[in-house]
Amino acid sequence: MRLLVLGTGVMAKNQLTHFSKIDGVTVVGAVDTDPDRLSAFADKFNIEKRFHSLDEAIAWGEFDAATNITPDRIHHPTTMALIAAGKHALCEKPLAENYPKALEMTEAAExxxxxxxxxxxxxxxxxxxxxxxxxxxGELGTIKHVEASYLQSWLVSRAWGDWRTESTWLWRLSTGHGSNGVLGDVGIHILDFAAYGAATDIDHVFARLKTFNKAPGGQIGEYMLDANDSFTMSVDFANGALGVIHASRWATGHLNELKLRIYGEKGSLEVIHRPSGSELRGCLGEDAETATWREIEVTPVPTNYQRFAEAVASGIQPDPNFRHAANLQKVLDLAMVTERERRELKV
Known part of the structure; x- marks a missing residue:
């Protein structure tokens, strides 16, 4: 697979670390509007072809697929251009800023x-x-209740950088700079974590969003700090289970933690993922009588990058695809409506 990298920021470096280890994948070009950032990235990964616009790269055309690592609001126009050029596409989350754009991308790709x-x-x-x-x-029986959380503390801790002075973080706090807050940033992650782990889809949603005061007048320089910092969400799942999902950037003591608890009539599971590692615990069978939890061993799984490369080689569409991400975006969009209207909505 001849791969084009679109956007050369921090996540691009992370992706290239993975792609460089996959047999049969060659990174043939990189695109960025910032010439200094592009040069530094291309030099680091020994990428010969360098473009200051996607149009230039498409005109060149000697690539099979692209990984789109641009800012959220740029996903739609750039991915649509890649699809029109007949290129396979791996897109960072969220697929688009809203469901209509995500659906347009989905239908175009299909x-x-x-x-x-x-x-x-x-x-x-x-x-x-x-x-x-x-x-x-069926090891848990019928699923009754699901809890999921995505906890970050970068509004409290400077472990990842200082949001007060760095544009990398400030834009995420400002709707005027394209942010939909913590809901738009990591909401899609925790919705997927919950629904995928519980093997069901979200059917109804009711959400509350909160923006806390972070600076005098709610503004730092050109950035109005008006995007949501925390959300809580109650959901009904298609399998009949009730769910509670929440996320916050104010979770002191949690740098970047996802947690999922799945409760069934025959047992329960807990998944925890932190920067330091992941674990799976279960309370199953006779252990349910004594509320005894035990660690469950797991084996490594292929990464998204490996599965994308395999899909391009085989022509077999993998998951999570654009349609799945668009459906999750619909839930996020409706969550914002439920906040405004204070009522539950059917997905």
């Missing part, structure tokens, strides 16, 4: 017959994959 995949990175978490297998195998 009509063009190109491989389309969204980089929901927590699909790489082996304990989540194992939990889903156990749910589908």
């Amino acid at each position: 009509k063009a017959g190109v491989i389309n995949m969204v980089n929901l990175t927590y699909r790489n978490v082996a304990p989540l994959q194992r939990a889903r297998e156990m749910v589908l195998a």
Whole structure:
């Protein structure tokens, strides 16, 4: 697979670390509007072809697929251009800023017959994959209740950088700079974590969003700090289970933690993922009588990057695809409506 990298920021470096280890993948070009950032990135990864616009790269055309690592609001126009050029596309989350744009991308990709995949990175978490297998195998019985959380503390801790002075973080706090807050940034991750792990879809949603005061007048320089910092969400799942999902950037003591608890009539599972590692615990069978939890061993799983490369080679569409991401975006869009209207909505 001849791969084009679109956008050369921090996540691009992370992706290239993975792609460079996959046999049969050659990174043939990189695109960025910032010439200094482009040069530094291309030099680091020994990429010969360098473009300051996607149009230039498409005119050149000597690539099979692209990984789109541009800012959220740029995903739609750039991915549509790639699809029109007949290129396979791996797109960072969220697929688009809203459901109509995400649906347009989905339908265009399906009509063009190109491989389309969204980089929901927590699909790489082996304990989540194992939990889903156990749910589908009926080891928990009928699922009754699901809890999921995505906790970050970068509004409290400077471990990842200082949001007060760095544009990398400030834009994520400002709707005027394209942010839909924590809901738009990591909401799609935790919705996928919950629904995928519990092997079901979200059917109804009711959400509350909160923006806390962070600076005098709610503004730092050109950035109005008006995007949501925390959300809580109650959901009904298609399998009949009730769910509670929440996320916050104010979770002191949690740098970047996803947690999922799945409760069934025959047992329960807990998945925890932190920067330091992941784990799966279960309370199953006779252990349910004594509330005894035990660690469950899991084996490594292929990464999204490996599965994307395999899909391009085989022509077989992988998951999570654009349509899945668009459906999750619909839930996120409706969550914002439920906040405004204070009522539950059917997905």
